[in-house]
Amino acid sequence: xxxxxxxxRVLVTGAGGFIGSHLVEALVRAxxxxxxxxxxxxxxxxxQLDRLEPGVRAAVEVRPGDLRDPFLxxxxxxxxxxxxxxxxxxxxxxxxxxxxxxxxxxxxGTLHVLEAARRxxxxxxxxxxxxxxxxxxxxxxxxxxxxxxxxxPYAATKIGADKLAESYxxxxxxxxVTVRPFNTxxxxxxxxxxxxxxxxxxxxxxxxxxxxxxxxxDMNFVEDIAAGLLAAGxxxxxxxxxxxxxxxxxxxMRELLEIALEAVGARPRVEIEEARIRPDxxxxxxxxxxxxxxxxxxxxxxxxxxxxxICRTVEWMRAHLAEYKTQLYNV
Numbered sequence: 001x002x003x004x005x006x007x008x009r010v011l012v013t014g015a016g017g018f019i020g021s022h023l024v025e026a027l028v029r030a031x032x033x034x035x036x037x038x039x040x041x042x043x044x045x046x047x048q049l050d051r052l053e054p055g056v057r058a059a060v061e062v063r064p065g066d067l068r069d070p071f072l073x074x075x076x077x078x079x080x081x082x083x084x085x086x087x088x089x090x091x092x093x094x095x096x097x098x099x100x101x102x103x104x105x106x107x108x109g110t111l112h113v114l115e116a117a118r119r120x121x122x123x124x125x126x127x128x129x130x131x132x133x134x135x136x137x138x139x140x141x142x143x144x145x146x147x148x149x150x151x152x153p154y155a156a157t158k159i160g161a162d163k164l165a166e167s168y169x170x171x172x173x174x175x176x177v178t179v180r181p182f183n184t185x186x187x188x189x190x191x192x193x194x195x196x197x198x199x200x201x202x203x204x205x206x207x208x209x210x211x212x213x214x215x216x217x218d219m220n221f222v223e224d225i226a227a228g229l230l231a232a233g234x235x236x237x238x239x240x241x242x243x244x245x246x247x248x249x250x251x252x253m254r255e256l257l258e259i260a261l262e263a264v265g266a267r268p269r270v271e272i273e274e275a276r277i278r279p280d281x282x283x284x285x286x287x288x289x290x291x292x293x294x295x296x297x298x299x300x301x302x303x304x305x306x307x308x309x310i311c312r313t314v315e316w317m318r319a320h321l322a323e324y325k326t327q328l329y330n331v
Contacts, residue, residue, distance in 0.1 A: 005030045005031060005233065007032070007033065008032050008033065008082055009035070009079060009080050010080065010084065011035045011084065012036050013067060013084070014086035014087035015037055015062075016036070016045075016046050017048060018186075018222065020086045021051070022225075023229055028059045028060060029056070030230065034061065035080065036049060036060050038064055040064040040066055044064075048188045049062065067112060068104050068109050070112040070116070073113060074116045074119065077117055078120050079120070080120070083122050083124070085126065085127050087109060087113075088109070089102050089106060090130075091154070092278065093276075094192075095152050095154035096152070096153065102153050102157045103153075106154075111164055113125070114165060114168045117176075124175050125175060125177070127176055129161070131246070132151070132155040132158065132287075133158050133180070134147070135155065136149070136286055137285075140250065142289060143244065144244055178242040180242055181220065181225045182218040182246035183287065184222050185310070185313060186223065186313050187317075191324050194211075195313065196324070198256075198257055199260055202261055202268050203266070203317060207269050207271060208268045209270075209272075209276065210271070212277050213252070213253040213272070216251065216253075216288065217256070218247055218248065218249060218251075224302040227300065228243075228298065229245075231298035231300045243291075243294045244291045245294055246288075246291050246302075247306075249306065250288035251306065259307060275329055
C-alpha cells in the first residue's frame with residue numbers, strides 16, 4: 001500500500017515530534033516527496049528530525065512555522081496531495097498549567113490545517129487523534145463508538161479538533177480520515193511519557209520516581225503506529241471514518257514498570273511522587289483498544305510485541321542517555 005505514496009507530495013505537521021519523525025522516515029523510504037512542518041525556533045532546531053539518518057533527512061523539505069498562523073499554514077499546505085496532521089501540544093500535565101495554549105494549538109491549529117487543505121483541494125487529510133479522548137473506559141476493548149470524555153484540558157482540545165475534522169467532512173466533503181492511536185512508545189520519545197521516564201532513570205541512577213501505577217494502557221511500538229498512519233493516507237473509501245490503532249493488550253503500569261526494569265537489567269528503588277499523579281477525576285484508568293475496524297479497512301495490525309519493542313527502546317535510550325535530564329520531572 002505504501003507504494004501508492006511514491007512520488008506523492010506529502011506534508012507532515014508535527015514532524016519534529018516523536019511519532020512525526022518516524023512517519024517522515026517511513027514516508028521518505030516509501031518514495032514520497034516530503035515537506036515537514038516543525039515549530040519555529042531561533043536555534044534552527046528541527047526536533048527529532050535532527051536524529052534521522054543524514055540521507056533520509058536530506059530528502060525532506062523542512063519548513064519551520066506554527067500551526068497557529070493561518071497565513072503560513074496556507075503556504076505550507078499549498079501544492080500537497082496528502083496532509084498528515086500530527087502537530088499538537090500533547091503533555092497532559094502541562095495542559096493543567098497552560099490550557100489556553102492547548103486550545104490555540106490543538107483546536108485553532110487544526111482548523112487552519114483543515115481550511116488550507118479545503119482551499120487547496122488536498123486529496124487526503126489524515127488527522128491524528130488520541131485514545132485520551134475516550135477517558136476512562138466505560139467498556140473494554142474500546143471501539144470507535146465509545147463515548148468521548150474530556151478528562152484533561154489536553155483531551156478536551158483533541159476532542160474539539162476531532163469534531164472539527166468530522167465537521168469538515170460532513171459540511172464540505174473534505175476527504176478527512178481520523179486516526180486514533182493508543183499509547184505509543186519507542187526510540188526518540190521524550191521523557192514526558194511513562195516508559196522513557198522509567199527507562200532513563202533506571203539507566204542513570206538507583207531511584208525511579210513514578211506517578212500512579214494503577215492505570216491500564218494499550219502500548220504500541222512507534223513504527224507500527226507510523227505504518228497505520230501510512231495506511232490511512234492511501235486506503236480507499238475511508239474518508240469520514242475514525243480508526244483506532246492499538247494492540248488490544250492492556251497492561252497495568254505496575255506490570256509495565258517491571259517489564260521495563262527487566263529490559264534494563266536494573267533493580268532501582270521505586271518511589272511514588274505526588275507531583276506525577278493526575279487529579280483524581282482527571283486520571284484515565286483504563287484504555288484497551290479494539291482495532292478491528294482498522295484491520296478491516298486499512299489491512300493494518302501491529303507487528304511488534306511489547307517486550308521486543310521495549311528492548312529496542314532500551315538500546316536507543318542507552319545510546320542517547322546524555323540527551324535526557326533524567327532526574328527532573330518532565331512536565
